[in-house]
Amino acid sequence: xxxxxxxxxxxxxxxxxxxxxxxxxxxxxxxxxxxxxxxxxxxxxxxxxxxxxxxxxxxxxxxxxxxxxxxxxxxxxxxxxxxxxxxxxxxxxxxxxxxxxxxxxxxxxxxxxxxxxxxxxxxxxxxxxxxxxxxxxxxxxxxxxxxxxxxxxxxxxxxxxxxxxxxxxxxxxxxxxxxxxxxxxxxxxxxxxxxxxxxxxxxxxxxxxxxxxxxxxxxxxxxxxxxxxxxxxxxxxxxxxxxxxxxxxxxxxxxxxxxxxxxxxxxxxxxxxxxxxxxxxxxxxxxxxxxxxxxxxxxxxxxxxxxxxxxxxxxxxxxxxxxxxxx
Numbered sequence: 001x002x003x004x005x006x007x008x009x010x011x012x013x014x015x016x017x018x019x020x021x022x023x024x025x026x027x028x029x030x031x032x033x034x035x036x037x038x039x040x041x042x043x044x045x046x047x048x049x050x051x052x053x054x055x056x057x058x059x060x061x062x063x064x065x066x067x068x069x070x071x072x073x074x075x076x077x078x079x080x081x082x083x084x085x086x087x088x089x090x091x092x093x094x095x096x097x098x099x100x101x102x103x104x105x106x107x108x109x110x111x112x113x114x115x116x117x118x119x120x121x122x123x124x125x126x127x128x129x130x131x132x133x134x135x136x137x138x139x140x141x142x143x144x145x146x147x148x149x150x151x152x153x154x155x156x157x158x159x160x161x162x163x164x165x166x167x168x169x170x171x172x173x174x175x176x177x178x179x180x181x182x183x184x185x186x187x188x189x190x191x192x193x194x195x196x197x198x199x200x201x202x203x204x205x206x207x208x209x210x211x212x213x214x215x216x217x218x219x220x221x222x223x224x225x226x227x228x229x230x231x232x233x234x235x236x237x238x239x240x241x242x243x244x245x246x247x248x249x250x251x252x253x254x255x256x257x258x259x260x261x262x263x264x265x266x267x268x269x270x271x272x273x274x275x276x277x278x279x280x281x282x283x284x285x286x287x288x289x290x291x292x293x294x295x296x297x298x299x300x301x302x303x304x305x306x307x308x309x310x311x312x313x314x315x316x317x318x319x320x321x322x323x324x325x326x327x
Contacts, residue, residue, distance in 0.1 A: 007066070008033045008162060008193050009054060014063035014073075016049050016216075023049040025216040026063070033161075036184070036194045038207035045213040047197045051166045054195065056084035068161055085114050089155030093167035095147045097139040103150045104135040107157050114158040125153040129183060145176025152183055163187065166197045181206060 009031040016024040024046045031037050041047050052058040053065060056072060059080070065073040072083055084090075097106050107122040126132050129149040139147055148168065155163060165184075169177040181203065188194060198204050212220035 007031060008068060009195075010064075010066040011054075012064040012066075014053065014060045014065060016046075016053065016058070017061045022216045024053070024060070027213075027216070027218050029211065029218060029221075031193065031195065033193055034188075034191045035209060036188045036196065036207040038204035038210040039195065039197045039213065040199070040201075040204050040210060041213035044215075046216040047213055048166060049216075050213070051164060051195075051197055054162075055088050055090055055164050056080040085158070087161045089158070089160035089163045091148075091151050091155045091163065091165035091168045093170045095139070095144075095151050095171075097147055097150060099139055102136050102138055103131060103142065103146075103153075106139070106150055107154045110154045110157050122153075122157060125157045126150070128156070129153045130179070143176070144171050145173070145179060148172060148176065148180055149183070152180065156187070161193065163192055163194045165194065167199065168196065169198070169200060169203055177203070 007030045009029070011027055011029045014024055014027045015022060027046075027050065039047055039050065049058070053060055054067070056067075056075075057080075059075070060073050063073065064071055067083060068087055070083070072080065075083065097103075098109065101109065103126060104119065104122055107125055108117040108119065111117045111122060123132060123135055126135050129152050131146060131149055131153065134142060134146060137146075139150070142150065148171070151168075155165075168184075169180055172180065177200075184194060184196070184206065194207070196203065196207060204210050209221070209223045211218055211222075
């Protein structure tokens with residue numbers, strides 16, 4: 001059996017070029033069935049470009065992409081649509097729910113484009129994500145966390161072989177982030193294959209494997225316990241450092257936690273991450289010896305575009321529709 005037959009996804013020397021810009025530069029990657037792969041990297045590193053190609057929203061300039069053993073790199077738009085609706089479940093940071101449809105109807109839309117709407121199945125999908133009681137609500141009547149859970153239900157309704165999530169917790173507070181991650185863990189335990197793009201070190205650490213993109217190139221590929229896996233191990237192991245709190249009393253912790261959307265410093269926590277409730281953006285493990293009472297919080301930047309499948313053009317904000325930053 002060849003490698004292509006054992007991997008659910010395989011990229012071989014994949015490049016995506018816009019003029020002089022190499023959004024992806026000869027990326028090779030293989031993902032076996034059942035793996036949770038985390039993709040990280042700074043803004044502009046090529047993460048969303050990779051999502052668009054793997055999700056059949058765009059085609060590479062060169063190289064080969066195999067999904068479920070089928071070469072999709074040079075399919076026409078209709079062929080890409082067929083693969084996307086039968087094999088891939090997409091979860092977006094910006095939700096992309098249809099505003100005039102209820103939560104239940106938004107899930108049923110995915111069924112419509114796959115085969116046939118089934119209200120009972122769609123309601124069961126919402127029940128799985130804890131939203132059966134909100135099925136008749138419009139997106140505007142749901143919180144951000146509830147909207148994201150509708151997106152998860154929509155992505156799962158057709159039993160995709162690959163779940164592809166681009167910054168799925170980027171717009172969520174800590175409580176809703178935990179709910180979404182718990183859903184991902186349930187799916188992973190059931191054997192689902194997940195690819196999760198994130199800026200959040202805590203989210204990235206949940207996966208079986210973490211790859212890093214920089215300037216369109218894959219520069220790091222780490223499995224838990226491997227060389228260079230410090231960030232993963234730190235997130236999973238409670239490390240402590242003497243940190244001075246607002247009152248000047250040393251407390252064992254790795255970080256500070258900010259609880260307001262204004263960036264004010266809250267109580268010292270022991271979570272190993274730095275968060276705001278409004279952005280749910282994890283900066284990484286804090287190793288500093290002192291905290292002076294203020295914390296700089298980095299905002300969320302990774303936003304998936306809605307690139308028209310196969311046309312090689314990006315959205316209005318950047319080469320692949322990513323709010324001008326990430327590619």
